Amino acid sequence: MGIKIIKTGKALPEYILTNRELEELVDTDNDWIVERTGISNRRVAIKESNLDLSLKAAEMCLKGYDRSKVDLVIVSTITPDKLVPCMGSLLKRDLNLENAIAFDLNAACSGFIYGVWTAEALMKVNNFRSALVIGSECLTRITNWEDRGTCVLFGDGAGCALLERDDNETGIISSFIKNYDDPKEVLACGMEYRKRPFDSEDFSYQPMLIEMAGTQVFKFAVNAINEVMDNAIKDTGLTYEDIAFFVPHQANMRIINAASQKTGQDITKFQVSIKDTGNVSSASVPMALHDLMVSGKVKKGDKIMLMGFGGGLSAGAIIYQV
Ligand SMILES: CC(C)(COP(=O)(O)OP(=O)(O)OC[C@H]1O[C@@H](n2cnc3c(N)ncnc32)[C@H](O)[C@@H]1OP(=O)(O)O)[C@@H](O)C(=O)NCCC(=O)NCCS
Incomplete structure (x- = not known):
């Protein structure tokens, strides 16, 4: 099934x-x-x-x-x-x-x-x-x-x-998900819980704002995206050449370029939607996938790889057949 x-x-x-x-x-x-x-x-x-x-x-x-x-x-x-x-x-x-x-x-x-x-x-x-x-x-x-x-x-x-x-029909062929610890919380956002009547004076208020150590997150992302891609394809009998299109999380064009270089796959196989949307967290991959699907480039039977990475730290990749 x-x-x-x-x-x-x-x-x-x-x-x-x-x-x-x-x-x-x-x-x-x-x-x-x-x-x-x-x-x-x-x-x-x-x-x-x-x-x-x-x-x-x-x-x-x-x-x-x-x-x-x-x-x-x-x-x-x-x-x-x-x-x-x-x-x-x-x-x-x-x-x-x-x-x-x-x-x-x-x-x-x-x-x-x-x-x-x-x-x-x-x-x-x-x-x-x-x-x-x-x-x-x-x-x-x-x-x-x-x-x-x-x-x-x-x-x-x-x-x-x-x-x-x-x-x-086949549909989803393979998935690989991995969580990495983030001891220094290089990517975090607090919860604006209010001070209760019982809290001590040193109650610490955490603003609900994204804080990120950009360079550390960048390094994590470049490694994680390749780790999950390699693991998702590993036991499928497929090679990267068999994947028609890659749909990565749209966090930074340099991360997408790095994935293209490491896998030896031409950048034209990677869906790039970041220019006009920026990083939209969990909406980035499905929005980019939609852009690809309406582009007219995808044919029935094509294999597509979806790749995500982000806070947690978390990452994952999915291969499916159209
Ligand atoms: C945020 C990011 C774009 C910064 O790029 P970078 O090449 O790592 O840049 P750095 O953080 O090393 O900063 C380089 C310089 O540019 C400066 N800089 C940072 N933001 C800037 C901005 N918006 N405009 C101009 N200069 C800026 C920095 O202050 C630093 O200056 P300094 O050298 O005088 O200290 C990059 O680290 C990144 O994309 N990180 C991962 C983001 C990500 O994937 N996040 C979500 C994961 S889901």
Whole structure:
């Protein structure tokens, strides 16, 4: 039995924040950002909520689809609109998915990969017919707009994939997931819990803002992406030449270039969407996958590798056949 990715969707907020506008906010310049990251613009959700974006991406997947078949909804996010109800519950309600089990998952920028991996397993064990896996983020909500080392990197958006059980076709071929410890918390975001009447005076308030030691995270990312790629392909009988397209997390163009060089695969096989979105955490991979699927380049039977890495530290790769 195979679990196939049969449809994708994507939604971006309206407001475009350019590198030039960032020059007004912090001590940076367009050339530095483009050269060091590959990012020119990113979107900021001003009018839209996380739910608006994820609903729009999911509706693209569900257009013309029998919604009663959707047995599972997994939303990967680190920036939900609310803790309760979770984003999955809100989506299930607003999409009228009467049969779906819905929940949220947090694996930072690897979240979509973890979501597909989880969905595949649950679909097989429970005989679920189809599942929606969504990565949706309003990262600009937790961005420190005074920190030039991070505020130039992040943006908002949502991406979605519709998975379907197929008794005759292959679908997902292989997955490899790995967690690495982060003793120094080189990539972290606090929770703004308030001081309780019982807390001592030295109660430490943790601002809900992303903090990142960029160079350390960069080094982790370059190694981790290759480790998960190598492990995902290892026992499949495939080589990198057999993979038609690679869809990496869009964190930094230099990380994508490094993966292309290490695997010996031409950069044209890597989907690059970072220029106009920046890093949108768990939404990056499904949005980039959607860009690839609507490009007209993908043929039936092609093999695609999805790769994620991020906070936790976490990483994973999935190979599937279209
Ligand atoms: C953040 C990142 C782009 C910084 O690039 P870098 O080449 O590592 O740059 P460094 O942090 O070494 O900084 C180099 C210099 O540029 C400066 N700099 C940092 N941000 C800058 C900005 N926005 N504009 C101009 N200069 C900047 C630094 O202060 C430093 O100056 P110094 O040498 O005088 O101290 C890069 O480290 C990165 O992409 N890291 C991984 C990000 C990532 O993948 N995060 C998410 C994982 S999911």
